[in-house]
Amino acid sequence: MKGASMxxxxxxIVNVEFIAQTVFTVCAFFAVMAVASITLYMIWNGTPAIxxxxxxxxxxxxxxxxxxxxxxxGILYVILTSIVGTILAILIGVPIGLLTAVFLAEVAxxxxxxIVKPAVExxxxxxxxxxxxxxxxxxxxxxxxxxxVLFKGSETHQFTGGANLISAVIVLAVMxxxxxxxxxxxxxxxxxxxxxAASLALGASHIQTIFKVIIPAAxxxxxxxxxxxxxxxxxxxMAISLVSxxxxxxxxxxNSVRFLTTAIVSEMGYASGLHRQVLFTIxxxxxxxxxxxxxxxxxxxKKGEKAND
Amino acid sequence: MKKNTVKKxxxxxxxxxxxxxxxxxxxxxxxxxxxxEVVEETVTEDAAAEVxxxxxxxxxxxxxxxxxxxxxxxxxxxxSMEKFANALAESFMAKYPGVTVTAEFTGSSAGxxxxxxxxxxxxxxxxxxxxxxxxxxxxxxxxxxxGIAVVTDAANTVTxxxxxxxxxxxxxxxxxxxxxxxxxxxxxxxxREAGSGTRGAFEEILEIEDACVYANxxxxxxxxxxxxxxxPGAIGYVSLDVLDDTVIALTLDEVEPSAETIKSGEYFLSxxxxxxxxxxIAEQSEAVQAMFDYLQSDEGxxxxxxxxxxxxx
Numbered sequence: 001m002k003g004a005s006m007x008x009x010x011x012x013i014v015n016v017e018f019i020a021q022t023v024f025t026v027c028a029f030f031a032v033m034a035v036a037s038i039t040l041y042m043i044w045n046g047t048p049a050i051x052x053x054x055x056x057x058x059x060x061x062x063x064x065x066x067x068x069x070x071x072x073x074g075i076l077y078v079i080l081t082s083i084v085g086t087i088l089a090i091l092i093g094v095p096i097g098l099l100t101a102v103f104l105a106e107v108a109x110x111x112x113x114x115i116v117k118p119a120v121e122x123x124x125x126x127x128x129x130x131x132x133x134x135x136x137x138x139x140x141x142x143x144x145x146x147x148x149v150l151f152k153g154s155e156t157h158q159f160t161g162g163a164n165l166i167s168a169v170i171v172l173a174v175m176x177x178x179x180x181x182x183x184x185x186x187x188x189x190x191x192x193x194x195x196x197a198a199s200l201a202l203g204a205s206h207i208q209t210i211f212k213v214i215i216p217a218a219x220x221x222x223x224x225x226x227x228x229x230x231x232x233x234x235x236x237x238m239a240i241s242l243v244s245x246x247x248x249x250x251x252x253x254x255n256s257v258r259f260l261t262t263a264i265v266s267e268m269g270y271a272s273g274l275h276r277q278v279l280f281t282i283x284x285x286x287x288x289x290x291x292x293x294x295x296x297x298x299x300x301x302k303k304g305e306k307a308n309d
Numbered sequence: 310m311k312k313n314t315v316k317k318x319x320x321x322x323x324x325x326x327x328x329x330x331x332x333x334x335x336x337x338x339x340x341x342x343x344x345x346e347v348v349e350e351t352v353t354e355d356a357a358a359e360v361x362x363x364x365x366x367x368x369x370x371x372x373x374x375x376x377x378x379x380x381x382x383x384x385x386x387x388x389s390m391e392k393f394a395n396a397l398a399e400s401f402m403a404k405y406p407g408v409t410v411t412a413e414f415t416g417s418s419a420g421x422x423x424x425x426x427x428x429x430x431x432x433x434x435x436x437x438x439x440x441x442x443x444x445x446x447x448x449x450x451x452x453x454x455x456g457i458a459v460v461t462d463a464a465n466t467v468t469x470x471x472x473x474x475x476x477x478x479x480x481x482x483x484x485x486x487x488x489x490x491x492x493x494x495x496x497x498x499x500x501r502e503a504g505s506g507t508r509g510a511f512e513e514i515l516e517i518e519d520a521c522v523y524a525n526x527x528x529x530x531x532x533x534x535x536x537x538x539x540x541p542g543a544i545g546y547v548s549l550d551v552l553d554d555t556v557i558a559l560t561l562d563e564v565e566p567s568a569e570t571i572k573s574g575e576y577f578l579s580x581x582x583x584x585x586x587x588x589x590i591a592e593q594s595e596a597v598q599a600m601f602d603y604l605q606s607d608e609g610x611x612x613x614x615x616x617x618x619x620x621x622x
Contacts, residue, residue: 067503068519144540148495158481159495160524161540246502246526256524266528269388269416270504273441276418 039287046284049073049277058281064248064258066267066275073278075263077248079285082260084251085165085240086233089172093233094226096173097180098215104181105188106210124178131171132242139167140243147254160256163245168257171239176229183228187221188214220304227297234289237261260286379407380596386413386420386433387506389530389548390582393453393616394433400612401603408596417506421447424587430597432585435506447585452604453618456549456571457511457578460537460556467491469560472577476515478544481522486542499525499536499545510580511546546578550617568619582618 050058053073061074100120104113144162151157191214199209215222237259245256246266258266264279264286271279382401384394391414398410415423417434421442424432438449459475461467467489470478477483478496487493500523501508507530512518527533530547537545538555545556549566552558558566561578570576586593590601603609610620 065503065519067509141539151495155484158484158522158524159497159542161497161499161536161543163525163536241528245524246528247523256526258526266502266526267504269528270418270502270506271416272418272422272439272504275504 042280042284042287045277045280046287047281049274049281052274053278058278059285062250066271066278071274073274075260075278075282075285077250078258078260078263078282081165081251081257082234082286082289085169085172085257085259086230088165088169089176089233090226090229092169093173093176093229094180097177097225097229098184098222100177100181101185101188102210102215105185106206106214120178120181123174124182128175128236128239129242131175132239135167135171135239135243139170143167143254151254157254158256160245160247160254163243163256164254165244165251165257166253168240168244168259171243172233172236175236175239176232179232180225180229183225184218184222187218187225190221191217220300223300224297224304227293227300231290231293231297234286234293235261237265241265260289377407378405378596378599380594381409381411382431382594382596382600383429384410384412384420384431384433384584385415385423385429386431386585387417387435387582388414389417389435389455389506390414390433392550393582393613393618396612396616397600397604400608401600404603404608405596405599408599410600416504418504421585424585427587430586430593431600434583434585435580436509436583437581438583438585442585446587448587448589450584450586450590450601451581451621452584452601453582453613453621454571455580455582455618456566456568456576457507457514457546457580458549458552458558458566459544459546459561459578460534460552460558461544462537462539462541463555463557464541465491465557467559468557469563471562472515475561476517479512479515479521480517494542497524497540497543498522499527499533499540499543501530501533501546502526502528506580507546507548511578514578514580548617552617568614568617571619579619581621 058073058075059079060076061072062076063072063074064078065072100116104117104120108116140162142162143164143166144160147159147162147164151159195213195217196209199213200206204212240259241262244259244262246258246262247256248258248263249255251257260282263282267275268279382398384398386394391412394412394414398412402408402410412433413429414433417436420429420432421434421438422432423429425442425445425447432447435455438447443449459470465486467486470489474483474489479498479500481498483489484496485493486496498521500511500521503526505528512521525536527536530551533545533547534551534553534556537543549558549568549571552566560566561576564570564575564577566576566578571579584601586597590598593601604613613620
């Protein structure tokens with residue numbers, strides 16, 4: 001009798017194990033299926049226009065006139081804007097973010113850190129459209145004033161009323177701050193205290209220790225912070241669609257510009273036929289960019305793991 | 310149709326019986342019972358002869374009460390038609406409580422695409438239908454005419470432009486308000502994104518298709534209004550019906566933008582509002598037909614005028 005009940009119990013456990021495992025597997029496949037179907041969908045919808053218009057024409061021509069009698073679908077300026085805009089945002093956002101992280105992890109008195117840290121976390125939670133509205137109300141009028149002074153009497157410059165690349169870059173730089181700060185701060189906190197102690201014991205000052213020991217030791221974490229920041233900046237649409245002016249122009253500081261994301265958002269509503277298909281192709285280009293960024297990220301992380309081993 | 314006639318007939322008989330019953334209601338109970346019997350006989354005997362007559366009466370009754378019409382109407386399309394479509398849906402549902410009207414604003418092309426795909430009953434388009442759309446079975450029902458107003462910020466001293474000046478501004482030849490008799494201020498050219506009905510209409514009427522040099526391409530009428538209102542020296546174009554005090558509507562060739570001037574043809578910036586159907590109106594559901602009838606009624610015309618549009622005759 002005793003043996004039989006034990007067997008029954010064992011069978012019960014096996015059953016529970018089996019069911020749990022199935023549930024987990026199904027959940028895991030859900031995410032995988034989402035990624036797979038998005039990839040397939042983007043390729044399926046993005047490629048027809050490539051064959052119809054020609055990949056050279058789309059990627060390397062700078063004329064975007066999708067509704068003309070002889071339409072041209074060149075998105076060179078749009079791609080360049082996304083690249084230049086993202087790089088500039090990183091150049092502004094990363095130093096500020098990194099130094100804030102240093103401040104939080106190493107320098108700040110506990111009380112001050114208790115104020116700064118929640119502020120940074122709050123920044124991460126603000127919806128992007130709010131950033132856009134603030135840019136629209138504060139940055140654009142300011143930029144317009146500068147524009148009027150800088151280009152006074154200019155024959156060639158087209159006045160944009162302050163909606164330009166700089167406004168978009170500033171908004172993006174602020175938006176990537178929380179990502180950069182949080183990830184690099186935890187990377188720095190993860191640096192072994194023995195390294196810091198050794199450096200101080202050798203007579204290095206606190207600041208020297210930060211820049212010569214802690215930051216190099218936290219390098220892989222900081223790089224992944226930067227890559228994630230790039231991902232956030234290149235994928236942002238809402239905020240910059242409000243401040244960038246959305247005309248297709250070369251990415252010069254005071255030009256009204258259009259990013260890959262805003263190119264899709266702003267014209268999807270009314271586009272039809274080939275125009276619509278090209279918008280999907282732009283989506284595919286953006287998708288490829290983000291994939292490249294993600295692959296870089298995972299490579300960086302792997303390298304970091306190896307270095308730590 | 311057949312099902313409908315039967316329904317109407319039943320209603321007709323019921324209504325007649327009720328009316329006769331109420332007429333004789335003041336007699337004694339006995340008398341009343343007798344009369345009812347008689348009435349019933351009369352109805353059965355004369356039913357055939359009376360059908361035509363009764364149907365007419367009933368149709369009138371139904372039009373007054375609107376209890377008969379049930380169903381849903383779905384619309385999708387132009388964002389420029391949002392105000393009009395919402396007003397139409399609201400007043401139509403108030404008149405026909407049995408009908409539910411829903412409207413989405415996805416853009417003219419998307420709207421026509423949806424009606425052709427059969428996912429909605431009516432596709433709203435703020436431009437004439439394209440040849441390919443008509444070839445695919447879309448029918449162009451023009452329900453109103455919309456005027457496009459050219460607006461500047463409220464502080465601008467220029468109050469009117471000629472057609473050539475307007476073309477000059479939008480093609481980038483004229484860059485400063487001082488060239489137009491205004492103050493020394495750069496012109497910020499604001500427009501809509503490629504594919505927008507308003508932009509299509511504006512460029513087509515001025516014959517500057519894809520020759521425009523925009524400093525701002527915004528993706529909604531509201532955004533254009535906000536940008537123009539807040540930017541000194543800006544110029545933009547919007548539907549006539551969204552005009553308010555935050556901007557100045559310019560006269561074009563010395564004609565004020567207004568319903569009268571557009572109707573008379575003096576004001577040249579105008580475009581049709583199309584409610585496209587998949588096939589002729591007569592092939593649509595009863596509710597959709599009723600909506601088009603409603604638009605042609607006096608009430609409907611009043612509605613069109615009330616949202617700042619011009620009635621089609």
